[in-house]
Amino acid sequence: MQAxxxxxxxxxxxxxxxxxxxxxxxxxxxxxxxxxxxxxADDFSVARIWHTPCRYAVRPIAVEDPSRFRASLIVEGSGVSAADGGSEPFEPGTLLIHDASRGAEILASTPVAAIHVSHRWSRILPPGASPDEVPRHLRPPEHYAAVLTAMVNATFEQRDVEDALGLDAWLAAIDSATSALLSTVVPSRQGDASRTLIEKAAALISERYADPAFTSAQIAVHLGVSTSQLYRAFAAQGTTPRRVLQQTRVRHAVMLLPPLATPAEAAAVAAASGFGTGRALRKALREERSGSES
Structure with a gap:
Protein backbone atom coordinates (compact mmCIF):
# COMPACT_ATOMS: atom_id res chain seq x y z
CA MET A 1 0.00 0.00 0.00
CA GLN A 2 1.32 3.43 -0.97
CA ALA A 3 -0.19 6.69 0.25
CA ALA A 41 -2.67 -1.07 -3.53
CA ASP A 42 -2.06 -4.12 -5.73
CA ASP A 43 -5.71 -4.59 -6.70
CA PHE A 44 -7.40 -1.41 -5.54
CA SER A 45 -6.77 2.31 -5.76
CA VAL A 46 -8.75 5.32 -4.68
CA ALA A 47 -7.91 8.98 -5.19
CA ARG A 48 -9.22 12.50 -4.90
CA ILE A 49 -7.80 14.49 -7.81
CA TRP A 50 -8.42 18.03 -8.99
CA HIS A 51 -7.15 19.67 -12.17
CA THR A 52 -7.39 22.93 -14.05
CA PRO A 53 -9.70 23.48 -17.06
CA CYS A 54 -8.22 21.82 -20.15
CA ARG A 55 -8.83 19.47 -23.06
CA TYR A 56 -6.93 16.19 -23.08
CA ALA A 57 -7.17 12.64 -24.39
CA VAL A 58 -7.09 9.77 -21.93
CA ARG A 59 -6.38 6.12 -22.62
CA PRO A 60 -5.73 3.17 -20.35
CA ILE A 61 -2.09 2.36 -19.65
CA ALA A 62 -1.07 -0.40 -22.04
CA VAL A 63 -0.08 -2.90 -19.36
CA GLU A 64 -3.28 -2.33 -17.39
CA ASP A 65 -5.30 -5.46 -16.66
CA PRO A 66 -8.37 -5.34 -18.97
CA SER A 67 -10.46 -6.86 -16.18
CA ARG A 68 -9.99 -3.71 -14.12
CA PHE A 69 -12.91 -1.44 -13.35
CA ARG A 70 -12.34 2.31 -13.35
CA ALA A 71 -14.75 5.12 -12.57
CA SER A 72 -14.68 8.81 -11.75
CA LEU A 73 -17.33 10.50 -9.64
CA ILE A 74 -17.39 14.23 -10.44
CA VAL A 75 -17.50 16.29 -7.25
CA GLU A 76 -16.90 19.77 -8.65
CA GLY A 77 -16.73 21.25 -12.14
CA SER A 78 -18.24 20.39 -15.51
CA GLY A 79 -17.32 19.43 -19.04
CA VAL A 80 -17.82 16.84 -21.77
CA SER A 81 -16.50 13.30 -22.19
CA ALA A 82 -16.42 11.99 -25.78
CA ALA A 83 -15.86 8.41 -26.98
CA ASP A 84 -16.96 6.21 -29.91
CA GLY A 85 -18.37 9.15 -31.85
CA GLY A 86 -20.70 10.26 -29.07
CA SER A 87 -20.34 12.69 -26.19
CA GLU A 88 -21.86 13.09 -22.75
CA PRO A 89 -21.78 16.15 -20.50
CA PHE A 90 -20.66 15.73 -16.92
CA GLU A 91 -21.25 17.83 -13.83
CA PRO A 92 -21.21 17.28 -10.05
CA GLY A 93 -22.88 13.95 -9.28
CA THR A 94 -22.04 12.34 -12.62
CA LEU A 95 -20.35 8.96 -12.43
CA LEU A 96 -18.15 8.25 -15.47
CA ILE A 97 -17.63 4.52 -16.05
CA HIS A 98 -14.45 4.08 -18.09
CA ASP A 99 -13.98 1.22 -20.54
CA ALA A 100 -10.58 -0.37 -20.00
CA SER A 101 -10.12 -1.07 -23.72
CA ARG A 102 -10.92 2.38 -25.15
CA GLY A 103 -9.86 5.92 -24.54
CA ALA A 104 -11.84 9.13 -24.43
CA GLU A 105 -11.41 12.84 -24.95
CA ILE A 106 -12.19 15.06 -21.98
CA LEU A 107 -13.06 18.72 -22.30
CA ALA A 108 -13.13 20.27 -18.85
CA SER A 109 -14.63 23.72 -19.16
CA THR A 110 -14.06 24.54 -15.47
CA PRO A 111 -11.68 23.32 -12.77
CA VAL A 112 -12.64 19.73 -11.95
CA ALA A 113 -12.42 17.73 -8.72
CA ALA A 114 -13.28 14.04 -8.83
CA ILE A 115 -13.04 10.81 -6.88
CA HIS A 116 -11.36 8.02 -8.81
CA VAL A 117 -11.81 4.35 -7.93
CA SER A 118 -10.03 1.45 -9.61
CA HIS A 119 -10.86 -2.18 -8.84
CA ARG A 120 -11.45 -5.47 -10.61
CA TRP A 121 -14.75 -5.93 -12.41
CA SER A 122 -15.11 -9.35 -10.80
CA ARG A 123 -15.19 -7.69 -7.38
CA ILE A 124 -17.72 -5.05 -8.42
CA LEU A 125 -20.24 -6.63 -10.78
CA PRO A 126 -22.89 -9.11 -9.70
CA PRO A 127 -22.31 -12.74 -10.76
CA GLY A 128 -22.92 -13.31 -14.45
CA ALA A 129 -22.87 -9.63 -15.42
CA SER A 130 -20.50 -8.27 -18.04
CA PRO A 131 -18.68 -4.90 -18.10
CA ASP A 132 -20.25 -4.37 -21.54
CA GLU A 133 -23.63 -4.04 -19.83
CA VAL A 134 -22.58 -0.99 -17.83
CA PRO A 135 -23.16 2.45 -19.39
CA ARG A 136 -19.98 4.45 -19.23
CA HIS A 137 -21.83 7.68 -18.54
CA LEU A 138 -24.56 7.69 -15.94
CA ARG A 139 -25.85 9.58 -12.98
CA PRO A 140 -26.04 7.52 -9.79
CA PRO A 141 -28.74 8.07 -7.19
CA GLU A 142 -27.80 11.09 -5.12
CA HIS A 143 -27.55 9.22 -1.82
CA TYR A 144 -25.15 6.64 -3.25
CA ALA A 145 -22.91 9.40 -4.57
CA ALA A 146 -23.00 10.95 -1.09
CA VAL A 147 -22.04 7.64 0.52
CA LEU A 148 -19.08 7.10 -1.79
CA THR A 149 -17.89 10.69 -1.37
CA ALA A 150 -18.18 10.55 2.42
CA MET A 151 -16.32 7.24 2.66
CA VAL A 152 -13.44 8.38 0.45
CA ASN A 153 -13.15 11.65 2.34
CA ALA A 154 -13.15 9.81 5.66
CA THR A 155 -10.38 7.51 4.39
CA PHE A 156 -8.12 10.40 3.52
CA GLU A 157 -8.98 12.44 6.57
CA GLN A 158 -7.97 9.66 8.98
CA ARG A 159 -4.65 9.12 7.14
CA ASP A 160 -3.64 6.33 9.50
CA VAL A 161 -1.99 4.15 6.87
CA GLU A 162 -0.01 2.30 9.54
CA ASP A 163 -3.20 0.70 10.84
CA ALA A 164 -3.68 -1.97 8.16
CA LEU A 165 -6.83 -3.38 9.74
CA GLY A 166 -8.50 0.03 9.91
CA LEU A 167 -7.48 0.88 6.36
CA ASP A 168 -8.80 -2.43 5.06
CA ALA A 169 -12.13 -1.69 6.71
CA TRP A 170 -12.33 1.73 5.05
CA LEU A 171 -11.44 0.30 1.64
CA ALA A 172 -14.03 -2.45 2.07
CA ALA A 173 -16.64 0.22 2.79
CA ILE A 174 -15.66 2.14 -0.36
CA ASP A 175 -15.82 -1.14 -2.27
CA SER A 176 -19.33 -1.70 -0.93
CA ALA A 177 -20.46 1.80 -1.86
CA THR A 178 -19.06 1.38 -5.37
CA SER A 179 -20.87 -1.91 -5.75
CA ALA A 180 -24.08 -0.22 -4.66
CA LEU A 181 -23.57 2.48 -7.28
CA LEU A 182 -23.20 -0.05 -10.06
CA SER A 183 -25.94 -2.38 -8.88
CA THR A 184 -28.49 0.31 -9.75
CA VAL A 185 -27.47 0.37 -13.43
CA VAL A 186 -26.24 -3.13 -14.24
CA PRO A 187 -29.19 -5.04 -15.75
CA SER A 188 -29.94 -8.42 -14.26
CA ARG A 189 -29.63 -11.45 -16.52
CA GLN A 190 -32.77 -12.82 -14.92
CA GLY A 191 -36.13 -11.65 -16.22
CA ASP A 192 -38.16 -9.63 -13.77
CA ALA A 193 -40.82 -12.33 -13.65
CA SER A 194 -38.31 -14.89 -12.42
CA ARG A 195 -37.04 -12.76 -9.56
CA THR A 196 -38.36 -13.74 -6.19
CA LEU A 197 -40.43 -11.40 -4.07
CA ILE A 198 -37.52 -11.13 -1.63
CA GLU A 199 -35.13 -10.12 -4.43
CA LYS A 200 -37.50 -7.49 -5.72
CA ALA A 201 -38.07 -6.09 -2.23
CA ALA A 202 -34.34 -6.05 -1.49
CA ALA A 203 -33.64 -4.16 -4.73
CA LEU A 204 -36.36 -1.63 -3.90
CA ILE A 205 -34.97 -1.13 -0.39
CA SER A 206 -31.50 -0.50 -1.83
CA GLU A 207 -32.95 2.21 -4.08
CA ARG A 208 -35.28 3.91 -1.59
CA TYR A 209 -33.77 3.48 1.90
CA ALA A 210 -32.58 7.11 2.07
CA ASP A 211 -36.19 8.36 1.91
CA PRO A 212 -37.43 8.61 5.54
CA ALA A 213 -41.03 8.32 4.31
CA PHE A 214 -40.33 4.95 2.69
CA THR A 215 -41.95 2.10 4.68
CA SER A 216 -42.68 -1.61 4.49
CA ALA A 217 -46.24 -0.82 3.41
CA GLN A 218 -44.90 1.09 0.39
CA ILE A 219 -42.80 -1.93 -0.58
CA ALA A 220 -45.96 -4.04 -0.74
CA VAL A 221 -47.84 -1.40 -2.75
CA HIS A 222 -44.96 -0.96 -5.20
CA LEU A 223 -44.63 -4.73 -5.74
CA GLY A 224 -48.38 -5.24 -6.03
CA VAL A 225 -48.73 -7.66 -3.12
CA SER A 226 -50.51 -7.53 0.22
CA THR A 227 -48.60 -6.58 3.36
CA SER A 228 -49.26 -10.03 4.83
CA GLN A 229 -47.91 -11.71 1.70
CA LEU A 230 -44.77 -9.58 1.89
CA TYR A 231 -44.24 -10.38 5.58
CA ARG A 232 -44.76 -14.11 4.98
CA ALA A 233 -42.03 -14.10 2.33
CA PHE A 234 -39.58 -12.39 4.69
CA ALA A 235 -40.63 -14.61 7.61
CA ALA A 236 -39.48 -17.62 5.59
CA GLN A 237 -36.03 -16.02 5.69
CA GLY A 238 -36.25 -15.39 9.43
CA THR A 239 -36.67 -11.64 9.21
CA THR A 240 -39.13 -8.86 8.29
CA PRO A 241 -39.12 -6.15 5.61
CA ARG A 242 -39.03 -3.49 8.34
CA ARG A 243 -35.92 -5.07 9.87
CA VAL A 244 -34.13 -5.33 6.53
CA LEU A 245 -34.98 -1.70 5.78
CA GLN A 246 -33.65 -0.60 9.17
CA GLN A 247 -30.51 -2.71 8.83
CA THR A 248 -29.84 -1.16 5.43
CA ARG A 249 -30.22 2.33 6.85
CA VAL A 250 -28.04 1.52 9.86
CA ARG A 251 -25.32 -0.01 7.68
CA HIS A 252 -25.08 3.11 5.55
CA ALA A 253 -25.27 5.42 8.59
CA VAL A 254 -22.36 3.60 10.24
CA MET A 255 -20.35 4.05 7.05
CA LEU A 256 -20.94 7.81 7.17
CA LEU A 257 -20.65 8.50 10.90
CA PRO A 258 -17.29 10.00 11.89
CA PRO A 259 -15.73 9.02 15.23
CA LEU A 260 -17.18 11.09 18.11
CA ALA A 261 -19.77 12.65 15.81
CA THR A 262 -21.20 16.01 16.85
CA PRO A 263 -25.00 16.41 17.05
CA ALA A 264 -24.94 18.31 13.76
CA GLU A 265 -22.92 15.56 12.07
CA ALA A 266 -25.23 12.86 13.46
CA ALA A 267 -28.26 14.77 12.18
CA ALA A 268 -26.72 15.07 8.70
CA VAL A 269 -25.93 11.35 8.61
CA ALA A 270 -29.46 10.55 9.81
CA ALA A 271 -30.94 12.61 7.00
CA ALA A 272 -28.72 10.94 4.39
CA SER A 273 -29.51 7.44 5.70
CA GLY A 274 -33.30 7.68 5.83
CA PHE A 275 -33.82 8.17 9.57
CA GLY A 276 -34.88 11.78 9.34
CA THR A 277 -33.59 12.79 12.78
CA GLY A 278 -30.56 12.11 14.93
CA ARG A 279 -32.87 10.76 17.63
CA ALA A 280 -34.31 8.14 15.26
CA LEU A 281 -30.79 7.16 14.22
CA ARG A 282 -29.63 6.74 17.83
CA LYS A 283 -32.70 4.60 18.61
CA ALA A 284 -32.01 2.36 15.60
CA LEU A 285 -28.34 1.98 16.56
CA ARG A 286 -29.35 0.91 20.08
CA GLU A 287 -31.83 -1.61 18.66
CA GLU A 288 -29.24 -3.08 16.34
CA ARG A 289 -26.65 -3.34 19.13
CA SER A 290 -29.09 -5.01 21.50
CA GLY A 291 -30.19 -7.37 18.73
CA SER A 292 -26.61 -8.41 17.93
CA GLU A 293 -25.82 -8.99 21.61
CA SER A 294 -28.87 -11.16 22.28
Missing amino acids: LFDLDEDGAAAVALFSRVGWELDDVPANLRAGGDLLL
Missing part, protein backbone atom coordinates in the same frame (compact mmCIF):
# COMPACT_ATOMS: atom_id res chain seq x y z
CA LEU A 4 0.42 10.09 -1.31
CA PHE A 5 -1.21 13.15 0.22
CA ASP A 6 -1.51 16.87 -0.52
CA LEU A 7 -0.01 16.71 -4.02
CA ASP A 8 0.16 19.89 -6.09
CA GLU A 9 1.84 19.35 -9.44
CA ASP A 10 2.12 20.93 -12.88
CA GLY A 11 3.48 19.95 -16.28
CA ALA A 12 5.00 16.46 -16.47
CA ALA A 13 4.41 15.90 -12.76
CA ALA A 14 0.67 16.46 -13.25
CA VAL A 15 0.63 13.92 -16.08
CA ALA A 16 2.49 11.45 -13.83
CA LEU A 17 -0.16 11.98 -11.16
CA PHE A 18 -2.87 10.73 -13.55
CA SER A 19 -0.74 7.73 -14.51
CA ARG A 20 -0.81 6.60 -10.88
CA VAL A 21 -4.55 5.97 -11.19
CA GLY A 22 -4.21 4.18 -14.52
CA TRP A 23 -4.48 6.91 -17.17
CA GLU A 24 -2.10 8.06 -19.86
CA LEU A 25 -2.80 11.61 -21.05
CA ASP A 26 -2.20 12.71 -24.65
CA ASP A 27 -2.19 16.24 -26.10
CA VAL A 28 -2.00 17.80 -22.66
CA PRO A 29 -1.62 21.58 -22.55
CA ALA A 30 1.61 22.80 -21.01
CA ASN A 31 -0.26 24.69 -18.30
CA LEU A 32 -2.02 21.59 -16.89
CA ARG A 33 -2.04 21.67 -13.13
CA ALA A 34 -3.34 18.86 -10.91
CA GLY A 35 -3.18 17.65 -7.34
CA GLY A 36 -4.84 15.48 -4.77
CA ASP A 37 -4.53 12.47 -2.47
CA LEU A 38 -3.95 8.84 -3.48
CA LEU A 39 -4.03 5.40 -1.87
CA LEU A 40 -2.57 2.69 -4.10
Whole structure:
Protein backbone atom coordinates (compact mmCIF):
# COMPACT_ATOMS: atom_id res chain seq x y z
CA MET A 1 0.00 0.00 0.00
CA GLN A 2 1.32 3.43 -0.97
CA ALA A 3 -0.19 6.69 0.25
CA LEU A 4 0.42 10.09 -1.31
CA PHE A 5 -1.21 13.15 0.22
CA ASP A 6 -1.51 16.87 -0.52
CA LEU A 7 -0.01 16.71 -4.02
CA ASP A 8 0.16 19.89 -6.09
CA GLU A 9 1.84 19.35 -9.44
CA ASP A 10 2.12 20.93 -12.88
CA GLY A 11 3.48 19.95 -16.28
CA ALA A 12 5.00 16.46 -16.47
CA ALA A 13 4.41 15.90 -12.76
CA ALA A 14 0.67 16.46 -13.25
CA VAL A 15 0.63 13.92 -16.08
CA ALA A 16 2.49 11.45 -13.83
CA LEU A 17 -0.16 11.98 -11.16
CA PHE A 18 -2.87 10.73 -13.55
CA SER A 19 -0.74 7.73 -14.51
CA ARG A 20 -0.81 6.60 -10.88
CA VAL A 21 -4.55 5.97 -11.19
CA GLY A 22 -4.21 4.18 -14.52
CA TRP A 23 -4.48 6.91 -17.17
CA GLU A 24 -2.10 8.06 -19.86
CA LEU A 25 -2.80 11.61 -21.05
CA ASP A 26 -2.20 12.71 -24.65
CA ASP A 27 -2.19 16.24 -26.10
CA VAL A 28 -2.00 17.80 -22.66
CA PRO A 29 -1.62 21.58 -22.55
CA ALA A 30 1.61 22.80 -21.01
CA ASN A 31 -0.26 24.69 -18.30
CA LEU A 32 -2.02 21.59 -16.89
CA ARG A 33 -2.04 21.67 -13.13
CA ALA A 34 -3.34 18.86 -10.91
CA GLY A 35 -3.18 17.65 -7.34
CA GLY A 36 -4.84 15.48 -4.77
CA ASP A 37 -4.53 12.47 -2.47
CA LEU A 38 -3.95 8.84 -3.48
CA LEU A 39 -4.03 5.40 -1.87
CA LEU A 40 -2.57 2.69 -4.10
CA ALA A 41 -2.67 -1.07 -3.53
CA ASP A 42 -2.06 -4.12 -5.73
CA ASP A 43 -5.71 -4.59 -6.70
CA PHE A 44 -7.40 -1.41 -5.54
CA SER A 45 -6.77 2.31 -5.76
CA VAL A 46 -8.75 5.32 -4.68
CA ALA A 47 -7.91 8.98 -5.19
CA ARG A 48 -9.22 12.50 -4.90
CA ILE A 49 -7.80 14.49 -7.81
CA TRP A 50 -8.42 18.03 -8.99
CA HIS A 51 -7.15 19.67 -12.17
CA THR A 52 -7.39 22.93 -14.05
CA PRO A 53 -9.70 23.48 -17.06
CA CYS A 54 -8.22 21.82 -20.15
CA ARG A 55 -8.83 19.47 -23.06
CA TYR A 56 -6.93 16.19 -23.08
CA ALA A 57 -7.17 12.64 -24.39
CA VAL A 58 -7.09 9.77 -21.93
CA ARG A 59 -6.38 6.12 -22.62
CA PRO A 60 -5.73 3.17 -20.35
CA ILE A 61 -2.09 2.36 -19.65
CA ALA A 62 -1.07 -0.40 -22.04
CA VAL A 63 -0.08 -2.90 -19.36
CA GLU A 64 -3.28 -2.33 -17.39
CA ASP A 65 -5.30 -5.46 -16.66
CA PRO A 66 -8.37 -5.34 -18.97
CA SER A 67 -10.46 -6.86 -16.18
CA ARG A 68 -9.99 -3.71 -14.12
CA PHE A 69 -12.91 -1.44 -13.35
CA ARG A 70 -12.34 2.31 -13.35
CA ALA A 71 -14.75 5.12 -12.57
CA SER A 72 -14.68 8.81 -11.75
CA LEU A 73 -17.33 10.50 -9.64
CA ILE A 74 -17.39 14.23 -10.44
CA VAL A 75 -17.50 16.29 -7.25
CA GLU A 76 -16.90 19.77 -8.65
CA GLY A 77 -16.73 21.25 -12.14
CA SER A 78 -18.24 20.39 -15.51
CA GLY A 79 -17.32 19.43 -19.04
CA VAL A 80 -17.82 16.84 -21.77
CA SER A 81 -16.50 13.30 -22.19
CA ALA A 82 -16.42 11.99 -25.78
CA ALA A 83 -15.86 8.41 -26.98
CA ASP A 84 -16.96 6.21 -29.91
CA GLY A 85 -18.37 9.15 -31.85
CA GLY A 86 -20.70 10.26 -29.07
CA SER A 87 -20.34 12.69 -26.19
CA GLU A 88 -21.86 13.09 -22.75
CA PRO A 89 -21.78 16.15 -20.50
CA PHE A 90 -20.66 15.73 -16.92
CA GLU A 91 -21.25 17.83 -13.83
CA PRO A 92 -21.21 17.28 -10.05
CA GLY A 93 -22.88 13.95 -9.28
CA THR A 94 -22.04 12.34 -12.62
CA LEU A 95 -20.35 8.96 -12.43
CA LEU A 96 -18.15 8.25 -15.47
CA ILE A 97 -17.63 4.52 -16.05
CA HIS A 98 -14.45 4.08 -18.09
CA ASP A 99 -13.98 1.22 -20.54
CA ALA A 100 -10.58 -0.37 -20.00
CA SER A 101 -10.12 -1.07 -23.72
CA ARG A 102 -10.92 2.38 -25.15
CA GLY A 103 -9.86 5.92 -24.54
CA ALA A 104 -11.84 9.13 -24.43
CA GLU A 105 -11.41 12.84 -24.95
CA ILE A 106 -12.19 15.06 -21.98
CA LEU A 107 -13.06 18.72 -22.30
CA ALA A 108 -13.13 20.27 -18.85
CA SER A 109 -14.63 23.72 -19.16
CA THR A 110 -14.06 24.54 -15.47
CA PRO A 111 -11.68 23.32 -12.77
CA VAL A 112 -12.64 19.73 -11.95
CA ALA A 113 -12.42 17.73 -8.72
CA ALA A 114 -13.28 14.04 -8.83
CA ILE A 115 -13.04 10.81 -6.88
CA HIS A 116 -11.36 8.02 -8.81
CA VAL A 117 -11.81 4.35 -7.93
CA SER A 118 -10.03 1.45 -9.61
CA HIS A 119 -10.86 -2.18 -8.84
CA ARG A 120 -11.45 -5.47 -10.61
CA TRP A 121 -14.75 -5.93 -12.41
CA SER A 122 -15.11 -9.35 -10.80
CA ARG A 123 -15.19 -7.69 -7.38
CA ILE A 124 -17.72 -5.05 -8.42
CA LEU A 125 -20.24 -6.63 -10.78
CA PRO A 126 -22.89 -9.11 -9.70
CA PRO A 127 -22.31 -12.74 -10.76
CA GLY A 128 -22.92 -13.31 -14.45
CA ALA A 129 -22.87 -9.63 -15.42
CA SER A 130 -20.50 -8.27 -18.04
CA PRO A 131 -18.68 -4.90 -18.10
CA ASP A 132 -20.25 -4.37 -21.54
CA GLU A 133 -23.63 -4.04 -19.83
CA VAL A 134 -22.58 -0.99 -17.83
CA PRO A 135 -23.16 2.45 -19.39
CA ARG A 136 -19.98 4.45 -19.23
CA HIS A 137 -21.83 7.68 -18.54
CA LEU A 138 -24.56 7.69 -15.94
CA ARG A 139 -25.85 9.58 -12.98
CA PRO A 140 -26.04 7.52 -9.79
CA PRO A 141 -28.74 8.07 -7.19
CA GLU A 142 -27.80 11.09 -5.12
CA HIS A 143 -27.55 9.22 -1.82
CA TYR A 144 -25.15 6.64 -3.25
CA ALA A 145 -22.91 9.40 -4.57
CA ALA A 146 -23.00 10.95 -1.09
CA VAL A 147 -22.04 7.64 0.52
CA LEU A 148 -19.08 7.10 -1.79
CA THR A 149 -17.89 10.69 -1.37
CA ALA A 150 -18.18 10.55 2.42
CA MET A 151 -16.32 7.24 2.66
CA VAL A 152 -13.44 8.38 0.45
CA ASN A 153 -13.15 11.65 2.34
CA ALA A 154 -13.15 9.81 5.66
CA THR A 155 -10.38 7.51 4.39
CA PHE A 156 -8.12 10.40 3.52
CA GLU A 157 -8.98 12.44 6.57
CA GLN A 158 -7.97 9.66 8.98
CA ARG A 159 -4.65 9.12 7.14
CA ASP A 160 -3.64 6.33 9.50
CA VAL A 161 -1.99 4.15 6.87
CA GLU A 162 -0.01 2.30 9.54
CA ASP A 163 -3.20 0.70 10.84
CA ALA A 164 -3.68 -1.97 8.16
CA LEU A 165 -6.83 -3.38 9.74
CA GLY A 166 -8.50 0.03 9.91
CA LEU A 167 -7.48 0.88 6.36
CA ASP A 168 -8.80 -2.43 5.06
CA ALA A 169 -12.13 -1.69 6.71
CA TRP A 170 -12.33 1.73 5.05
CA LEU A 171 -11.44 0.30 1.64
CA ALA A 172 -14.03 -2.45 2.07
CA ALA A 173 -16.64 0.22 2.79
CA ILE A 174 -15.66 2.14 -0.36
CA ASP A 175 -15.82 -1.14 -2.27
CA SER A 176 -19.33 -1.70 -0.93
CA ALA A 177 -20.46 1.80 -1.86
CA THR A 178 -19.06 1.38 -5.37
CA SER A 179 -20.87 -1.91 -5.75
CA ALA A 180 -24.08 -0.22 -4.66
CA LEU A 181 -23.57 2.48 -7.28
CA LEU A 182 -23.20 -0.05 -10.06
CA SER A 183 -25.94 -2.38 -8.88
CA THR A 184 -28.49 0.31 -9.75
CA VAL A 185 -27.47 0.37 -13.43
CA VAL A 186 -26.24 -3.13 -14.24
CA PRO A 187 -29.19 -5.04 -15.75
CA SER A 188 -29.94 -8.42 -14.26
CA ARG A 189 -29.63 -11.45 -16.52
CA GLN A 190 -32.77 -12.82 -14.92
CA GLY A 191 -36.13 -11.65 -16.22
CA ASP A 192 -38.16 -9.63 -13.77
CA ALA A 193 -40.82 -12.33 -13.65
CA SER A 194 -38.31 -14.89 -12.42
CA ARG A 195 -37.04 -12.76 -9.56
CA THR A 196 -38.36 -13.74 -6.19
CA LEU A 197 -40.43 -11.40 -4.07
CA ILE A 198 -37.52 -11.13 -1.63
CA GLU A 199 -35.13 -10.12 -4.43
CA LYS A 200 -37.50 -7.49 -5.72
CA ALA A 201 -38.07 -6.09 -2.23
CA ALA A 202 -34.34 -6.05 -1.49
CA ALA A 203 -33.64 -4.16 -4.73
CA LEU A 204 -36.36 -1.63 -3.90
CA ILE A 205 -34.97 -1.13 -0.39
CA SER A 206 -31.50 -0.50 -1.83
CA GLU A 207 -32.95 2.21 -4.08
CA ARG A 208 -35.28 3.91 -1.59
CA TYR A 209 -33.77 3.48 1.90
CA ALA A 210 -32.58 7.11 2.07
CA ASP A 211 -36.19 8.36 1.91
CA PRO A 212 -37.43 8.61 5.54
CA ALA A 213 -41.03 8.32 4.31
CA PHE A 214 -40.33 4.95 2.69
CA THR A 215 -41.95 2.10 4.68
CA SER A 216 -42.68 -1.61 4.49
CA ALA A 217 -46.24 -0.82 3.41
CA GLN A 218 -44.90 1.09 0.39
CA ILE A 219 -42.80 -1.93 -0.58
CA ALA A 220 -45.96 -4.04 -0.74
CA VAL A 221 -47.84 -1.40 -2.75
CA HIS A 222 -44.96 -0.96 -5.20
CA LEU A 223 -44.63 -4.73 -5.74
CA GLY A 224 -48.38 -5.24 -6.03
CA VAL A 225 -48.73 -7.66 -3.12
CA SER A 226 -50.51 -7.53 0.22
CA THR A 227 -48.60 -6.58 3.36
CA SER A 228 -49.26 -10.03 4.83
CA GLN A 229 -47.91 -11.71 1.70
CA LEU A 230 -44.77 -9.58 1.89
CA TYR A 231 -44.24 -10.38 5.58
CA ARG A 232 -44.76 -14.11 4.98
CA ALA A 233 -42.03 -14.10 2.33
CA PHE A 234 -39.58 -12.39 4.69
CA ALA A 235 -40.63 -14.61 7.61
CA ALA A 236 -39.48 -17.62 5.59
CA GLN A 237 -36.03 -16.02 5.69
CA GLY A 238 -36.25 -15.39 9.43
CA THR A 239 -36.67 -11.64 9.21
CA THR A 240 -39.13 -8.86 8.29
CA PRO A 241 -39.12 -6.15 5.61
CA ARG A 242 -39.03 -3.49 8.34
CA ARG A 243 -35.92 -5.07 9.87
CA VAL A 244 -34.13 -5.33 6.53
CA LEU A 245 -34.98 -1.70 5.78
CA GLN A 246 -33.65 -0.60 9.17
CA GLN A 247 -30.51 -2.71 8.83
CA THR A 248 -29.84 -1.16 5.43
CA ARG A 249 -30.22 2.33 6.85
CA VAL A 250 -28.04 1.52 9.86
CA ARG A 251 -25.32 -0.01 7.68
CA HIS A 252 -25.08 3.11 5.55
CA ALA A 253 -25.27 5.42 8.59
CA VAL A 254 -22.36 3.60 10.24
CA MET A 255 -20.35 4.05 7.05
CA LEU A 256 -20.94 7.81 7.17
CA LEU A 257 -20.65 8.50 10.90
CA PRO A 258 -17.29 10.00 11.89
CA PRO A 259 -15.73 9.02 15.23
CA LEU A 260 -17.18 11.09 18.11
CA ALA A 261 -19.77 12.65 15.81
CA THR A 262 -21.20 16.01 16.85
CA PRO A 263 -25.00 16.41 17.05
CA ALA A 264 -24.94 18.31 13.76
CA GLU A 265 -22.92 15.56 12.07
CA ALA A 266 -25.23 12.86 13.46
CA ALA A 267 -28.26 14.77 12.18
CA ALA A 268 -26.72 15.07 8.70
CA VAL A 269 -25.93 11.35 8.61
CA ALA A 270 -29.46 10.55 9.81
CA ALA A 271 -30.94 12.61 7.00
CA ALA A 272 -28.72 10.94 4.39
CA SER A 273 -29.51 7.44 5.70
CA GLY A 274 -33.30 7.68 5.83
CA PHE A 275 -33.82 8.17 9.57
CA GLY A 276 -34.88 11.78 9.34
CA THR A 277 -33.59 12.79 12.78
CA GLY A 278 -30.56 12.11 14.93
CA ARG A 279 -32.87 10.76 17.63
CA ALA A 280 -34.31 8.14 15.26
CA LEU A 281 -30.79 7.16 14.22
CA ARG A 282 -29.63 6.74 17.83
CA LYS A 283 -32.70 4.60 18.61
CA ALA A 284 -32.01 2.36 15.60
CA LEU A 285 -28.34 1.98 16.56
CA ARG A 286 -29.35 0.91 20.08
CA GLU A 287 -31.83 -1.61 18.66
CA GLU A 288 -29.24 -3.08 16.34
CA ARG A 289 -26.65 -3.34 19.13
CA SER A 290 -29.09 -5.01 21.50
CA GLY A 291 -30.19 -7.37 18.73
CA SER A 292 -26.61 -8.41 17.93
CA GLU A 293 -25.82 -8.99 21.61
CA SER A 294 -28.87 -11.16 22.28
